[in-house]
Amino acid sequence: MPKGLTRAFRMTMLVMIVAANLSAQALAADGVLSIDDGRHVNPIARLVEGHWVAEKCTSGERLAASADQMRVRVSGDLQLAPVRAIAPGSPEWLRLMPTIIELFERREREERVSDRTTNGPRAVDWIYASDGGDRRVYYFEASRRVSSVTADVDHDTDPPGTLRIAVAGFLGESGAALTPLGTKSELRWEQDGQPAGPNRADLTPLGIIGQGNRSIWVMKGHAGTSVWFALYEVAGSGLRTLLTTRSVGC
Numbered sequence: 001m002p003k004g005l006t007r008a009f010r011m012t013m014l015v016m017i018v019a020a021n022l023s024a025q026a027l028a029a030d031g032v033l034s035i036d037d038g039r040h041v042n043p044i045a046r047l048v049e050g051h052w053v054a055e056k057c058t059s060g061e062r063l064a065a066s067a068d069q070m071r072v073r074v075s076g077d078l079q080l081a082p083v084r085a086i087a088p089g090s091p092e093w094l095r096l097m098p099t100i101i102e103l104f105e106r107r108e109r110e111e112r113v114s115d116r117t118t119n120g121p122r123a124v125d126w127i128y129a130s131d132g133g134d135r136r137v138y139y140f141e142a143s144r145r146v147s148s149v150t151a152d153v154d155h156d157t158d159p160p161g162t163l164r165i166a167v168a169g170f171l172g173e174s175g176a177a178l179t180p181l182g183t184k185s186e187l188r189w190e191q192d193g194q195p196a197g198p199n200r201a202d203l204t205p206l207g208i209i210g211q212g213n214r215s216i217w218v219m220k221g222h223a224g225t226s227v228w229f230a231l232y233e234v235a236g237s238g239l240r241t242l243l244t245t246r247s248v249g250c
Contacts, residue, residue, distance in 0.1 A: 031076030038069040044229055044245050052231055054245035072207035072218050079210035086127040093127060096138060099178045100124050104142050104167045107185040126201040130208050137234055138171040139217065141201050164188045166202065170234050182239030216242065
């Protein structure tokens with residue numbers, strides 16, 4: 001190969017290597033979201049060029065073993081803010097209850113299940129708050145339970161149970177105004193006499209990631225011993241699910 005072409009080839013390769021290194025550094029600098037269960041730190045997602053991507057491999061069994069002790073860890077330019085649980089019966093709890101019950105009733109009407117749960121009392125189960133920024137954001141869970149036991153049912157083939165409607169969502173507070181930011185509802189049937197398991201929220205907020213002017217809630221869900229995580233972007237315009245990742249091994 002002529003010397004001129006050799007020199008040009010070397011320069012091209014050098015530029016490509018430098019560009020690749022810069023790209024890799026940029027990706028690495030975006031940040032990684034990890035879960036610390038008290039014994040291990042397991043990466044579950046990373047931010048790549050502004051988009052969240054789930055990690056392909058996480059240690060599901062180890063995470064599930066210490067689910068109640070999980071903490072969020074972030075790296076890079078990501079910032080982490082805490083979430084606080086609001087005590088039931090506190091003035092803040094009582095102030096939020098009417099709005100939460102109103103949203104609950106609205107979801108019942110939308111799902112057309114209010115006639116099936118009329119006799120069951122409503123209950124606000126959990127409320128969490130984020131105090132960062134120029135406004136406060138709340139996450140809540142509420143439910144209503146109705147016994148499905150009837151006299152003309154064979155309990156051997158149709159065991160007695162409880163119908164449960166659960167509503168969860170976010171509220172934004174600016175000044176004295178509360179604004180719904182998004183809700184979801186689920187209808188469940190729970191068999192009577194079965195172990196209820198620990199008393200915990202369906203989705204537990206673990207922390208809030210600050211990404212520029214975006215607020216991303218890191219939530220932990222569970223079903224038995226299985227654990228998963230979801231990232232929700234909560235903004236004044238509404239709610240958006242960014243990612244859901246299950247803590248399972250490779």
